[in-house]
Amino acid sequence: MPRTQVDWDSWKAVLFDLDGVVTPTAVVHMHAWDAMFNAFLTSRSAADGVAYPPYTEQDYFAYVDGKPRYDGVRSVLESRGITLPEGSPDDPPTAQTVCGLGNSKNDAFEEVLRAEGVVPYPGSVELILALHRRGIPMAVVSSSRNAPAVLAAADLSSYFALVVHGGVAEERGLPGKPAPDTFAYAARELGATNAEAVVLEDAVSGVAAGRAGAFGLVIGVDRGAGPEALTSAGADLVVDDLADVVPADPDGSAPAQEGTR
Structure with a gap:
């Protein structure tokens, strides 16, 4: 797709969603769910004397994708006929509760992130x-509490003056x-x-948030939602990749090719 001209100098702030806009973090989340659930199901099979089916990638799309963490845990457990106490968000990762498993998944996410890292989209960089x-x-505006760790793994933290993640939203009582x-x-x-301000989003819900807030420019990044869905949700512009809206340098030259720091 050819570059699209955006007058970036006319804007006072640019707000990036993280997963799907800056980094392909969904892959890390998928690996973390796999590690957590298969460890749990192996242990539970031994304890119950029942051969529970292993967790697969299909389970991610059928029961987990797009849901809050604890809702995803409940859905997968229900698919295996397993019932656990709800517990509380303060449960340790070792607790055999819905919240405990959800917290264990978060630990697994951090381990996968440390082991595998995350490579940001080149056009976004x-x-x-x-x-x-x-x-x-x-700024980065993400519902994930892991956003700071993901930015650090992608070596991009220093470019953002602010990271508004799920924990910040909860502390300040901000709806997602x-x-x-x-x-x-x-x-x-x-x-x-x-x-x-400009909002950059790949999710229909995120684009809708930009439109609901009457932001000056809402750019949808099509990573699979489809241009029609993003436009219908309120995107002013839809691109396949953020490389399509990279400006020339202030002196008029082509964008420099440099690495992250």
């Missing part, structure tokens, strides 16, 4: 570097996407109004 050179403030509150909070913290 290109845009981040170009905006950084122009001095445009940037498709409500616009987390994006609005990030814009304020960067000294911009909603109308002066």
Whole structure:
């Protein structure tokens, strides 16, 4: 797709979703769910004397994808006919509860992230570097509490003045996407109004949040949702990759090819 001209210098803040926009983190989440559930099911099979089917990639799409962590745990357990106490979010990862398994998955995510790392989308890195050179403030707005760790693994932390993750939202009582509150909070913290900020999202719910908040520009990144769905949700512009909206450097030259730091 040819480059699309965006007058980035007219905006006071750029707000990036993380998974699907900056990094392909879904793969890390999938591996973490696999590690956690297969360890649990192996142990449970031995304890119950029942050969529970192993967790597969299909289980991720059927029971986990797009759901809050504990809801995903419940769905997979139900698919195997296993009932556990609900527990509480403070349960340790060793607890045999829904929340305990969910917390164990989070630990598994961190282990997979450390072992495998995460490689950001090259086009997204290109845009981040170009905006950084122009001095445009940037934030990451993600529902994942793991966002800071993912950014660190991708070697991109230093480019973002602010990371609004799920923990920040909970602490401040901000409803998640498709409500616009987390994006609005990030814009304020960067000294911009909603109308002066750009939202970059790959999810329909995230695009809807940008539209609900009347942000100045909402760019949908099509990683599979489809351009029609993103446009219908409120995207002003839909691109296949953020390389399509990378500006020339301030001196008019082509974007420099440099690595992350």
